[in-house]
Amino acid sequence: MLWDAQLAGNYSFEWSNGQSTPVLYISEPGAYWLIIRDSLENAWYSDTITISVDEFPKEFSLGADTTLCLGNRLYLQNGPNEVQSYLWSDGSTLDYLQPETSGTYALTATNSNGCVGIDTVQLTLNGIAPVPDFSVTQLCHKDSARFADLSLSPDGSDIVNWIWDFGDGTQLAEQAANHRYEEAGEYVVTLSIRNELNCSNSGQKTIQIHALPTLAFIPSTACSNTPVLFSDKSTSTSGTVSQWQWTFPDGSTQTTTHPEFSFAASGTYPVQLIVRSDLGCYDTLVQNIDIKPGPLSDFTFGPVCEGLPVAFSDQSISFLNLPLEYQWDFGDGSESNLSSPEKTYTETGSYEVSLRTTQSSNHCSSIVSKTITVNANPLARFELPVTCVNTPVVITDLSESRSGTISEWVWKIDTLGTIRKQTPSISFANPGTYQINLSVTDNLGCSDSVGATLTVHPLPIARFETSINKGPVPLMISFTNLSQGAAEYFWDFGDGESSVETHPQHTFADSGSYTVQLSATSAEGCNASFYGNIRGIVPRVDLRVLELSTEISSGYLKIWALLQNQGTLDLEQITLQVKTPGSNPLREELKTTLYSGQTYLHEFATQLPLDTKHPLSHVCVNAFDAVFPDEFPENNEVCLALEDAFKMLPSYPNPAENYLVVEYLIPAEARLSIRLYDTNGKIKAVLYDEVSGAGFNRHRFNIADLGPGVYFYKISYKGTQHSRTFVVN
Incomplete structure (x- = not known):
C-alpha cells in the first residue's frame, strides 16, 4: 500500500515508523501518521489511520470435493457472512448453486471491502435428494x-x-x-x-x-336494575384486536366492543372476556364486578289520545323502599319530577318516554324507556234516514277511526234509551222531533261524540175500492183511490202490471187470484200500503164427492157426504142422490152455496131404514149442479160397502156395446183378477189383475172389440170365484 504526501519543495516529513521520505510504502498492518514541517518549522499533523489486512480471499472456501444427491444445494462453506455478491460458474448469482450433473463448479465472491475470493470444488451426484417442505x-x-x-x-x-x-x-x-x-x-x-x-x-x-392480546375491561363496580356499559381496554402488540366474546352471569353472550348487561340483584358476579386478534391469537380474562343494589324503574300509562291527558303511573321498586328521585322525559322536550304525572300531547305520533329513578343513599339509578303512540281520536258521524211513524229505519254509522279500530258505539235516543250497536234499527210510535247522540270509542281507548235531531213524519192513509172483485176473464176493473195525506201512488196489480195513476182502470187477462197493492207515499217520503184481492176466472164446473161415511142408529142408516167444489164457479143449486141396490134414488137439495175451492160435509136429512132379512150391500151418493153441466162427471159419485164380504154386483149396461162397468165388494185388500170368457169357455181377455182395496170397487172396461153375443166374466179373490154373464149388441 502506498501513502504519498504529494508535496514538493522545502518540506520535511516525519512518519510514524521513523521514515522521512515524501512517500511511505506500507506492507504490514498497524497505525500510521505523518508530520510535515516547512522551513520555518511550522508543523501539520495528519490523522492516524489504522491499516488492517482482509483475510477474506485466504479464508474463502467451497470446502473439499464431495458427493451430493441431485436436488442438494452447494453453499459457500467459509466466509458466507462477508459476501456481498456471488457469481457461479454457470452464471447464477444466488447464494447457492443447485447442480444437476457431476463436475467441477467455481464461485467468485466479493465482500464489502471489495476483496474477491475464488474457489472450485469437484462434485459427484449420486441419487436424488428428497424435497423438504x-x-x-x-x-x-x-x-x-x-x-x-x-x-x-x-x-x-x-x-x-x-x-x-x-x-x-x-x-x-x-x-x-x-x-x-x-x-x-x-x-x-x-x-x-x-x-x-x-x-x-x-x-x-x-x-x-405472535404475542397474545393483553386483556382489560371496565367497570369494576356498578348498580343493579340498570344497563351496565362494559368497555374493552384490551391491547395487542401483534396485530389488532378484532373479536370479542363476553359471557355474563346468566350465561348469555355478546360479541360487541362495548356491550350492555343488567344485573337483577346486588352481589359480586364474574364476567368473562375472550379477546381474539386478527392474527387468530386469543386470551381469556375473568373479572369480578361488584353490583350495588339499585332501583327497578317501571311505569304504566292509560289511553294515549290526541289532546287528552295521559296518566303516567310510577311502578318503580327501590331497595328497602328507600326514597326515590324522579326524572321523566316525555319525548317532546317536556319533563317532570313528579312520581306519577299527567301529560297532554297536542300532536299525534310516536314519542319515546323515559323514567329515571335514583336512590340518593347510594346514587344508584335505573332508567326505563317505552315508546308511546299518540293516537288521533276517531270522528263520530252518522246519517239519519227519512223516518216515518211505526216504520223501522236503520241509522247509518259513518264514523271514522284514524288510528285504531272503532270497537264501541253508544247511541242515546229520546224515548228509546241507550243502544250499543253500530247500526241500530229504530222505530217511533208518534211523530215529532227526537234527539240522537252517538259516542264512539276505538280499541285504543280514544273517543268522540256527535249529536243530531231526527224528525219523525206521520204516515199517509192508503185505501181503495173496486168496481167488482171477481168475474170471468178478461176482467176489467175500475179502482177508486180513497187515500189521504199522500202525494204519489204506485199500483201493483199482481199480474206483473203496475200504474202510477190516482184512479186507474186495469184489465186482468188471465184467470187466477191477484193481490192488488196500493202504495201511497207522502211528500216526506213516508209510505203506507193497502191490499185488495181480485179473482179472474175461466168458467169450469167440477163438483166432486170426496168420501162417504155412515152410522146405524135405531135401525136407520145415517149418511154423510164430503163434497168439494173443484171448479171455478160458485155452485148454488146442488142436488144429491142416495142410491142403494133395488131402490129408487133419494134426492136432497144442498141449501148453501158451495164456493169455488170450498169443501163441505153434508149430512143427509133422509135416513134409510134397514131390513135385517135383506141387508144393504152398499150405498152410493151422487152430486150434480142443476144449472151447470159437470165437466168431470166420473168424480161425482162415491160408493161405500156396507157388507164385509166378497160379493159381485150386477154389471151395466147390459146389454153393453162399447164399455162395461163391473162392481164388486171385498172385505180386505188383496190381489184380484177379472177374466173375460165366451160361451165356449174360451178366455178372451184378462180385464184386471191387480191389488184392489177393501170395500166397494168399480172398474170400467172397453169392450168395443167384442162381437155381438153372450159373454161372462169371472172374478177371482183369495181362491173364491164369482161369475156373471152379459150381452154385447
Missing part, C-alpha cells in the same frame, strides 16, 4: 405450534429421518412436531430430512410467533 399452524404465544411435514421424495424412496430445529435452541426428531415457544418473536425453523438411500436435504422457513 412443511406447514405450521397455531402461531400464538403459549400455544403449541403444530408442524406438519409436507416433504416429497422424487424417486419414490421412503423418507426415514426428520430433524426439526425450531430456532430457539431446541430440536426434535419426529415427522410431525408440536412445539411451544416461550417468547413471542421471529424464529428460523429448519427441517432436515434423509431418505432410505441416504440422500438428505434441509429447508428453512421463518415464522412469527
Whole structure:
C-alpha cells in the first residue's frame, strides 16, 4: 500500500515508523501518521489511520470435493457472512448453486471491502435428494405450534429421518412436531430430512410467533336494575384486536366492543372476556364486578289520545323502599319530577318516554324507556234516514277511526234509551222531533261524540175500492183511490202490471187470484200500503164427492157426504142422490152455496131404514149442479160397502156395446183378477189383475172389440170365484 504526501519543495516529513521520505510504502498492518514541517518549522499533523489486512480471499472456501444427491444445494462453506455478491460458474448469482450433473463448479465472491475470493470444488451426484417442505399452524404465544411435514421424495424412496430445529435452541426428531415457544418473536425453523438411500436435504422457513392480546375491561363496580356499559381496554402488540366474546352471569353472550348487561340483584358476579386478534391469537380474562343494589324503574300509562291527558303511573321498586328521585322525559322536550304525572300531547305520533329513578343513599339509578303512540281520536258521524211513524229505519254509522279500530258505539235516543250497536234499527210510535247522540270509542281507548235531531213524519192513509172483485176473464176493473195525506201512488196489480195513476182502470187477462197493492207515499217520503184481492176466472164446473161415511142408529142408516167444489164457479143449486141396490134414488137439495175451492160435509136429512132379512150391500151418493153441466162427471159419485164380504154386483149396461162397468165388494185388500170368457169357455181377455182395496170397487172396461153375443166374466179373490154373464149388441 502506498501513502504519498504529494508535496514538493522545502518540506520535511516525519512518519510514524521513523521514515522521512515524501512517500511511505506500507506492507504490514498497524497505525500510521505523518508530520510535515516547512522551513520555518511550522508543523501539520495528519490523522492516524489504522491499516488492517482482509483475510477474506485466504479464508474463502467451497470446502473439499464431495458427493451430493441431485436436488442438494452447494453453499459457500467459509466466509458466507462477508459476501456481498456471488457469481457461479454457470452464471447464477444466488447464494447457492443447485447442480444437476457431476463436475467441477467455481464461485467468485466479493465482500464489502471489495476483496474477491475464488474457489472450485469437484462434485459427484449420486441419487436424488428428497424435497423438504412443511406447514405450521397455531402461531400464538403459549400455544403449541403444530408442524406438519409436507416433504416429497422424487424417486419414490421412503423418507426415514426428520430433524426439526425450531430456532430457539431446541430440536426434535419426529415427522410431525408440536412445539411451544416461550417468547413471542421471529424464529428460523429448519427441517432436515434423509431418505432410505441416504440422500438428505434441509429447508428453512421463518415464522412469527405472535404475542397474545393483553386483556382489560371496565367497570369494576356498578348498580343493579340498570344497563351496565362494559368497555374493552384490551391491547395487542401483534396485530389488532378484532373479536370479542363476553359471557355474563346468566350465561348469555355478546360479541360487541362495548356491550350492555343488567344485573337483577346486588352481589359480586364474574364476567368473562375472550379477546381474539386478527392474527387468530386469543386470551381469556375473568373479572369480578361488584353490583350495588339499585332501583327497578317501571311505569304504566292509560289511553294515549290526541289532546287528552295521559296518566303516567310510577311502578318503580327501590331497595328497602328507600326514597326515590324522579326524572321523566316525555319525548317532546317536556319533563317532570313528579312520581306519577299527567301529560297532554297536542300532536299525534310516536314519542319515546323515559323514567329515571335514583336512590340518593347510594346514587344508584335505573332508567326505563317505552315508546308511546299518540293516537288521533276517531270522528263520530252518522246519517239519519227519512223516518216515518211505526216504520223501522236503520241509522247509518259513518264514523271514522284514524288510528285504531272503532270497537264501541253508544247511541242515546229520546224515548228509546241507550243502544250499543253500530247500526241500530229504530222505530217511533208518534211523530215529532227526537234527539240522537252517538259516542264512539276505538280499541285504543280514544273517543268522540256527535249529536243530531231526527224528525219523525206521520204516515199517509192508503185505501181503495173496486168496481167488482171477481168475474170471468178478461176482467176489467175500475179502482177508486180513497187515500189521504199522500202525494204519489204506485199500483201493483199482481199480474206483473203496475200504474202510477190516482184512479186507474186495469184489465186482468188471465184467470187466477191477484193481490192488488196500493202504495201511497207522502211528500216526506213516508209510505203506507193497502191490499185488495181480485179473482179472474175461466168458467169450469167440477163438483166432486170426496168420501162417504155412515152410522146405524135405531135401525136407520145415517149418511154423510164430503163434497168439494173443484171448479171455478160458485155452485148454488146442488142436488144429491142416495142410491142403494133395488131402490129408487133419494134426492136432497144442498141449501148453501158451495164456493169455488170450498169443501163441505153434508149430512143427509133422509135416513134409510134397514131390513135385517135383506141387508144393504152398499150405498152410493151422487152430486150434480142443476144449472151447470159437470165437466168431470166420473168424480161425482162415491160408493161405500156396507157388507164385509166378497160379493159381485150386477154389471151395466147390459146389454153393453162399447164399455162395461163391473162392481164388486171385498172385505180386505188383496190381489184380484177379472177374466173375460165366451160361451165356449174360451178366455178372451184378462180385464184386471191387480191389488184392489177393501170395500166397494168399480172398474170400467172397453169392450168395443167384442162381437155381438153372450159373454161372462169371472172374478177371482183369495181362491173364491164369482161369475156373471152379459150381452154385447
